[in-house]
Amino acid sequence: MNFDLPILAPSILAADFLKLGDELQTCKDAGINWFHCDIMDGHFVPNISYGPGIVGAVRKSVPDSFLDVHLMIENPDNYIDDFADAGSDLISVHYEACPHLHRTIQSIKQNGCMAGVVINPATSTDLLRPILPDVDLALIMSVNPGFGGQKFIQSSYRKVQELKQIRSELNAEFLIEIDGGVGTKNISKLVETGVDVLVAGSSVFKAEDIPERISELNSLALKGSEKVV
Numbered sequence: 001m002n003f004d005l006p007i008l009a010p011s012i013l014a015a016d017f018l019k020l021g022d023e024l025q026t027c028k029d030a031g032i033n034w035f036h037c038d039i040m041d042g043h044f045v046p047n048i049s050y051g052p053g054i055v056g057a058v059r060k061s062v063p064d065s066f067l068d069v070h071l072m073i074e075n076p077d078n079y080i081d082d083f084a085d086a087g088s089d090l091i092s093v094h095y096e097a098c099p100h101l102h103r104t105i106q107s108i109k110q111n112g113c114m115a116g117v118v119i120n121p122a123t124s125t126d127l128l129r130p131i132l133p134d135v136d137l138a139l140i141m142s143v144n145p146g147f148g149g150q151k152f153i154q155s156s157y158r159k160v161q162e163l164k165q166i167r168s169e170l171n172a173e174f175l176i177e178i179d180g181g182v183g184t185k186n187i188s189k190l191v192e193t194g195v196d197v198l199v200a201g202s203s204v205f206k207a208e209d210i211p212e213r214i215s216e217l218n219s220l221a222l223k224g225s226e227k228v229v
């Protein structure tokens with residue numbers, strides 16, 4: 001699949017669930033074509049969000065958009081079929097939640113989805129080396145997973161640089177995604193550092209004017225991409 005980078009991926013966790021369809025359409029009309037869905041189970045992370053039912057509803061509401069589903073759950077293997085059937089394009093699982101990560105990544109692909117791997121802020125990028133040739137996307141959590149609206153962890157820039165370096169050493173093609181505390185203040189620098197996909201929850205959905213915020217974030221991201229060497 002070919003993508004125009006960088007990609008702004010609104011996280012629907014911060015949306016108004018009573019108006020979800022309208023807010024998705026507002027994003028679409030503002031040019032968004034990639035949505036991020038955060039699945040939390042109250043075990044791997046302290047919060048509970050939603051399950052395949054909502055992902056299926058999002059799929060129906062924006063049938064042509066790319067659905068990026070981030071599983072913050074224990075035993076993700078048990079739920080991959082459900083999220084694939086709900087219409088996910090990409091399913092990402094946490095390194096920390098998968099004792100048999102290679103098998104889990106295989107299972108995501110066998111279910112017809114692209115596969116991603118995620119690391120928490122305290123997990124080293126080096127640990128991902130063996131799996132990176134097999135994934136389509138690597139996601140760096142720039143907050144501790146579980147809640148929207150948290151402060152961006154500055155050491156995440158270094159992790160983006162490390163992943164970019166590893167990608168070139170391995171001659172691999174995975175996308176680099178960042179999630180947590182992304183907004184107008186850091187989006188340019190994140191793209192400049194090497195991020196391809198930027199997840200933004202509060203910054204998009206809590207804005208007074210969602211289309212205006214999307215346009216601001218997109219143009220700041222583009223500015224960052226002009227500085228990439």
Ligand SMILES: O=C(CO)[C@@H](O)[C@H](O)COP(=O)(O)O
Binds near residue numbers: 038
């Ligand atoms: O996965 C998560 C949180 O665990 C994120 O996707 C957040 O939902 C991003 O929210 P903001 O930090 O952008 O508000």
